Amino acid sequence: MRILDILVLDLRFYLLLTIWVIGCIIFHPFAYAILPVVFVLGHRERYFEVLILFLFVLILSDSTDPLLMWSQSFKNILVLTFGLIFLLKYRSFSTEGGIIRYFLPFFAIALLCLAYSPIPIVGSQKMLSYFLVFIIVPKFVLEAIKIQGRIVLKRFLVFGLIVLVISLFLGYIGGPDSIGMMANYRLNGVFGNPNGLGIYVLIFTCFVVALKEVYTGLISRVEYLVILGFVLFIVVQTGSRGALMSLIVLIASNSLFKLSPWIGILVIFFIIAIYDFLLSYFITTMIDLGLQEELRLDKIEDASGRVIAWTFAWDNIQDSFFLGKGFGYDRNLTRINFMRLSKLGHEGGVHNSFLMLWLNVGLLGLIAWLRGMFLVVIKGNKNTRVALPILISVFISAFFEGWLVGSLNPFTPFFLITLTVLTSKDFINVGSDAAVEKNFENKTIGAS
Secondary structure, three states, rough: OOOOHHHHHHHHHHHHHHHHHHHHHHHHHHHHHHHHHHHHHOOOOOHHHHHHHHHHHHHHHHHHHHHHHHHHHHHHHHHHHHHHHHHHHHHOOOOOOOOHHHHHHHHHHHHHHHOOOOHHHHHHHHHHHHHHHHHHHHHHHHHHHHHOOHHHHHHHHHHHHHHHHHHHHHHOOHHHOOOOOOOOOOOOOOOOOOHHHHHHHHHHHHHHHHHHHHHHHHHOOHHHHHHHHHHHHHHOOOOOOHHHHHHHHHHHHHOOOHHOOOHHHHHHHHHOOOHHHHHHHHHHHHHHHHOOOOOOOOOOOOHHHHHHHHHHHHHHHHHHHOOOOOOOOOHHHHHHHHHHHHHHHOOOOOOHHHHHHHHHHHHHHHHHHHHHHHHHHHHOOOOOHHHHHHHHHHHOOOHOOOOHHHHOOOOHHHHHHHHHHHHHHHHHHHOOOHHHHHHHHHHHHHHH
């Protein structure tokens, strides 16, 4: 099915979501009226709609618009609701467990680290939500593919495109003071800041690349090239250097790994070895093209103040090197030292997922987490060579941002969907996929 056909197929669902949001803006408690609907959707095994609602609320919660503040508290209730649906439907699941098996050692260490946490209640809540997202999102995706066929994956793609189109629209209808555009002309769309939109673009592109490589024929070459051009345009508008660099690495390494994984690995190590030269050449080239303001090249040397946060995090890691102080410790640490970091020229969190994990779960937990990620990639590598390029590009983004440690942001769940796509053929019987997909198309098109 074409992208336009998918959009028509799900148009009624998106209209209902729009009406629901308008109702929530007018009367915030109206948000909780959708919880019975979530249970009904879960009972009827409409896992696509359940996951889209989850991603939709997480995107709303990332916004800084006061009209959407209700979504901040609602997402906590929603993830617990999903946990309850998972428990009630567990015996009816027909697919295997998904990727959670690879991360069980990590969660065991994370649980142990809570014993050293200065904020055990908050830490327990954050760890629980992280665990729930890791176990529920992949499982629901696998069940959706099993029930609806691979067409459900293209429905996720269309949702991702809708978010990007709306972001672009919001950025250019009101100028620099609009909801979707920062005062310095950096596009942030429906997200709270331009870096958030940049991360979303990267994760969405990883998902698209995974779909094209794992489920051949699902995305046409024309659709693929148009989407790549679209996401490159948007990421430049965000001014997010980390997202742009990650996106370029993803596209370039994907081509290299198709030729040979060894060539791809050697080129990556070569790039790391000449990083300083490439950085200097990149800055010079962008200045010649007149993009120094869009890419904020005057702040690239200190990573926009991140070096201060990284140094601060590393100094505190020495106090709990092998076992950290529980989930949420990194955030608590930067908050209580806000004035000190502000005087040094940095405001915000650690801005590095790996340092945040090290603070929270120690070196042992970080190793267990990395082990899980690489085991998923090794599993996915049986289906496609794009698994490692996706992980490399995501790790580059995670080096400059802390999103990969959070569960209730729109990025981590979408990334888990991508990892599930990479490994899905090992967890479900796709032999009957075409028949399932055709049956679903007939039902839904007939209903619409």
